[in-house]
Amino acid sequence: MIYKRSSELFAEAEKVIPGGVNSPVRAFKAVGGTPIFVQKAKGAYLYDEDGNKLIDYINSWGPMILGHAYEPVVEAVIEKAKLGTSFGMPTELETQIAALAVSMVPNIDKIRFVNSGTEACMSAVRLARGFTKRDKIIKFAGCYHGHSDSFLIQAGSGAVTFGSPNSPGVTAGTAKDTLLAKYNDLDNVKILIEANKNEIAAIIIEPVAGNMGCIPPVEGFLEGLRELCTANGILLIFDEVMTGFRLARGGVQELFNIKADIVCFGKVIGGGLPVGAFAARAEIMNYLAPLGPVYQAGTLSGNPLAMAAGLAMLQALDNDRAIFKRLEEKTAYLGAGIEKVLKANNVVFTINTIGSMISVHFDANPVTDFKSAAAGDNETFKKFFHGLVAEGVYIAPSAYETWFITDALTYEDLDFTINAIDKVSKTF
Numbered sequence: 001m002i003y004k005r006s007s008e009l010f011a012e013a014e015k016v017i018p019g020g021v022n023s024p025v026r027a028f029k030a031v032g033g034t035p036i037f038v039q040k041a042k043g044a045y046l047y048d049e050d051g052n053k054l055i056d057y058i059n060s061w062g063p064m065i066l067g068h069a070y071e072p073v074v075e076a077v078i079e080k081a082k083l084g085t086s087f088g089m090p091t092e093l094e095t096q097i098a099a100l101a102v103s104m105v106p107n108i109d110k111i112r113f114v115n116s117g118t119e120a121c122m123s124a125v126r127l128a129r130g131f132t133k134r135d136k137i138i139k140f141a142g143c144y145h146g147h148s149d150s151f152l153i154q155a156g157s158g159a160v161t162f163g164s165p166n167s168p169g170v171t172a173g174t175a176k177d178t179l180l181a182k183y184n185d186l187d188n189v190k191i192l193i194e195a196n197k198n199e200i201a202a203i204i205i206e207p208v209a210g211n212m213g214c215i216p217p218v219e220g221f222l223e224g225l226r227e228l229c230t231a232n233g234i235l236l237i238f239d240e241v242m243t244g245f246r247l248a249r250g251g252v253q254e255l256f257n258i259k260a261d262i263v264c265f266g267k268v269i270g271g272g273l274p275v276g277a278f279a280a281r282a283e284i285m286n287y288l289a290p291l292g293p294v295y296q297a298g299t300l301s302g303n304p305l306a307m308a309a310g311l312a313m314l315q316a317l318d319n320d321r322a323i324f325k326r327l328e329e330k331t332a333y334l335g336a337g338i339e340k341v342l343k344a345n346n347v348v349f350t351i352n353t354i355g356s357m358i359s360v361h362f363d364a365n366p367v368t369d370f371k372s373a374a375a376g377d378n379e380t381f382k383k384f385f386h387g388l389v390a391e392g393v394y395i396a397p398s399a400y401e402t403w404f405i406t407d408a409l410t411y412e413d414l415d416f417t418i419n420a421i422d423k424v425s426k427t428f
């Protein structure tokens with residue numbers, strides 16, 4: 001494939017945008033080469049600026065669960081745009097999408113819409129702190145909750161005491177309120193809670209991790225967190241920005257029948273427009289301004305274009321009760337096919353999958369936390385990535401990412417992908 005136009009466009013972009021991109025992972029730093037510039041997308045396919053067609057397994061990092069340019073979403077946005085794109089005043093549409101979301105997700109009474117997953121997680125933590133009148137939070141290494149200061153934390157020297165910033169610009173003061181735990185390690189969480197008695201406001205977690213590859217919780221892990229939180233007056237925040245409206249109608253709470261105290265959304269809930277949301281039972285949500293003392297606001301929050309796209313998306317998912325099963329079957333088919341060809345070509349690998357999320361790790365050991373995810377062979381991944389692009393298959397340009405299966409993918413697309421992987425893995 002030829003990437004002449006993409007290379008030219010990237011060179012132009014680099015002059016006026018830092019690194020040529022508006023979000024770092026788009027820049028191909030982990031795999032080398034220059035990013036592919038997209039012209040348009042429809043269904044399961046991307047069309048780039050050089051006229052190449054690619055089967056898409058990123059899907060805007062999750063939102064396009066029904067494929068690109070899904071007709072009802074596109075129509076809803078066009079119709080709303082004609083009536084004005086933002087008012088900064090309440091609209092009926094906001095209540096409609098809120099009511100639908102509340103009806104689909106277990107254990108939430110009220111929801112507030114924001115503009116990104118980052119905002120949702122940041123606001124959820126502030127709400128938890130205000131509600132519990134405590135300052136500290138626990139997060140897990142390898143879980144991503146957006147780029148706000150409290151989450152850009154790595155393990156400090158005294159891991160049981162506090163974390164340290166993993167980006168310049170995050171203050172040591174902020175970092176000291178974030179404790180870092182190991183994913184799938186309940187004992188580690190217990191130690192942190194013991195060492196910080198009555199100081200922890202919330203545990204925030206991706207209940208199925210998707211930002212270090214796809215890592216499902218081991219049996220008993222989420223149940224254990226729930227019990228620890230309840231016993232210690234800590235709020236359990238499920239960051240379902242990736243998993244919400246994807247792994248089940250009601251997300252991971254429904255899938256594993258576990259109650260979170262606050263749930264964060266993004267990605268699918270916006271149908272491809274900038275939307276995030278956080279939700280909880282009324283007692284907690286009523287703590288937010290203007291009812292309660294915890295401040296949170298947004299000029300464009302709940303704007304009609306975003307709400308129209310989100311509502312059309314949620315309605316489509318709500319009306320198609322077979323969709324999550326269908327996506328799971330396609331993912332399992334793809335996973336089995338990849339396993340077969342990689343084995344046949346003597347590649348060392350581990351595949352993690354749940355629902356419509358799947359990740360391929362070039363390491364023989366089980367991938368259950370950040371450390372095991374980081375053990376994968378990145379040189380093999382680079383060859384894998386560039387080889388697949390050359391075959392017309394686009395996966396995320398980083399070994400730490402989950403692939404997203406959409407309803408627009410056909411079994412022919414999946415077979416095409418498996419064949420491409422067969423071909424590419426012969427060259428390792």
Ligand SMILES: *Cc1c(COP(=O)(O)O)cnc(C)c1O
Pocket residue numbers: 115116117118119121144145146147206210211239240241242266267276
């Ligand atoms: C994508 C993501 C976020 C951040 O959402 P943005 O809309 O990119 O700010 C937060 N949490 C999880 C689990 C995510 O996958």
